[in-house]
Structure formats: structure tokens, C-alpha cells
Amino acid sequence: MLRGMMGQGRWLLAGVAGVALGLGGAWLSVRGGLGSGAAKSGPWETSAFTGSADADLRTRAGVAVAGLLALSAKEAVYFNAGEDSAGAPLDGRCRYRVSGADPQARWWSVTLYGADHFLVANAERRFSFHMRNVPRAGPDAFAFDVAPTGAGAGWLPTGGQAHFALTLRAYNPDPAIIGRPDRANLPKIEKVACA
Template sequence: MKSWHRYAIALAGGLALGLGAAWWLTGGGLQGGQIVNGPWTTSLGYGTKATGAITRAAVARAGLLALPAKETVYWSSKTDAAGAPLDGNCRYSLSGKLLDARWWSVTIYDAAGYLVANDANIWSVNGANVATDDQGVWRVTIAPTRPIEGAWLPGIKDQSFHLTLRMYNPGPAFRADPEKASLPAIVKEGC
């Protein structure tokens, strides 16, 4: 075998190994942020130069187009309150009090990071379209079938999913201690 063949094979192998490792390292989405609050994780470095190269690559791969934390905080959850993976076959209650932000939304994504395909064309709820009860608590059902009443995010049978909570212009109380902020609870009600 000629020496240039060996170099070409080594180069191709190195590129394949490097690209495969980069794809694997950035494939976890936004999980593993340095701030954990119940099932939610985030990093206040998303959208800034302060984050490492792998985090910036994961944010870019997720297609987040992240803003800095003073403008938006992005929380991600792949598990419920008990730590079990979110399952499209199950019914969940997503609930909480109004968040310390100018505006907020929760969006449902499939395991690959795309909006969940559904006939209802519903992918997100936000602080403007969920009603609160007399205690100031809002509730959204996440399930493959629409509930009789109330806000709903459709899960897809036989598919796992994850949620992204976006808090736009978070308030000073939240920014002071995001680990202790009151975030929505994700409770499995049944499968």
C-alpha cells in the first residue's frame, strides 16, 4: 500500500471519529445545565460567550437561537417530578403559579428535538393563554387525548418527549436565586 493511501485512510478515519464524537457530545440537548430546580435544568450562560464550546455547539444544534439570561432563561426537562422519563403514553399535570417573568411559555418537543407532530397543531402554552384558579395556580394537561376542559399539550403515543420552559425578562427575585424559584410541577397522573 502506498504511503499516501495510509495518510488518506488515517485522515478519513480521524475526521469520522472527530465528527462522530462531536455529534454525540452535543446530542444531549440542553440537559445537564449547571442550575437544577426540580426536574428542570438550565444554564445562565446560554446565549453568551461565557459558555464553553460544547455548550454553544449543543445550543446551536438544538436550534435555540439563545438570548442572554437577562433577556430569557431556557429551562429543559426530560423527566417528571419523580425523575421518570416523560412518556407520550402517559397523562401529566403541568402546573404552577405565575412565573416571575414578563412572559413565559412551555413547548413540547419530541426526542429528536422537533415540535411534536399532532393533528391539533398545539405545541405550546404561555402565561397569556392559561387560566388561573382562585389560588393563582394554572394547570395544563399533557396527554395523547384532549381533556374535557382546560389547557392541553398533546403527547404522542409510544414517543418520549421533553419540555422547554422559556422565561422572558425574568424578574430580579428570580435572577437572585433561580435554583429556588417556583417553577411548574410535572406530575404523572397515569398511563
């Protein structure tokens, strides 16, 4: 009888381990990328299938985990950056300079999210910049800082979190962005200093 219980315990343990490994693998797969249609332009990544009925299950799951209510590419293209232009992961304890030309779209914005995919709480209640309130570096160019601390209205607070990400949304984008998002002229994200 004892041998029978030990045998059942092993099967139960193997079953629990299998379920845990399967769920863990699925979670890492969803968190690990955009699935089919992925394109990269500098530090920014997107998927041609985000918001499309043609999206594969992995892309749909990734969109759901991130809490993104995705529109079709004709209406909006979503670019996400979890690393700087040098390829290093974004660290909320560092200061970055985000600069570039205005994306070719009717409307655009850049929003900062914490590792949990939520807005980062901050005393300034500043979570994003858009084409009308972004600090200007020329008529069609902008520049702002992303850092744990700053002064004035030219920075997005990271809250000092170890990890954060930026999302650039281009609404009614130029057909060239839709057709070749890997060639889109998107902002640089350059590390200035770390604390």
C-alpha cells in the same frame, strides 16, 4: 505490493474509525447537557450562559443543535425538562400533569417539542401555553395535561412520541431567577398514567 495495499487499508480504516468516533463523541457531548453554568430546579435545567457571549463552545453548540435563538439572561431564561419530577424520562405515550405557580417574569410560556427539537404536529394545532391562555388552578397558579390524547383546551398533545421535552421560557425574569435559577419556583411535572 499486496502487503503495501493491506497496510494502507488498515491506516485508512483506522482514520475513518477515528473520525467517526470523534464526531460521535462530539455529538453525544452536545446532546448530553448544557456545559458550564448548568443549573437544575426540579426537572428543569438551564444554563446561566445561554445567550451570553461568555458561553463555552459546548453550550453554544447545544443551543445551535436545539435550534434555540437564545437571548441574554436579562431578557429571557430558558428552562428545559426531559424528565418528570420523579426523574424518569418524559414519554409521549404517558399522561402528565404540569402544575405550579406563575413564574416570576413579565411573560412566560411552556412549549412541547419532539425528540427532533421540532414542534409535534397535532390536529389541535396546540403547541404551547403561555401566561394568558394557560388553564388556571387559582389566581396565580395553573395546571394542564401533557398526553397523547385529551379533551378540551387543557392539554398539550404529545403525538404519542416515545420522547419529548418541555421548554419554559421566562421573559424579563425576576432578578432572583437570573441570579439563582436552581432556586426558581418552577412547575411540577407529575406522571399520571401510561397506556
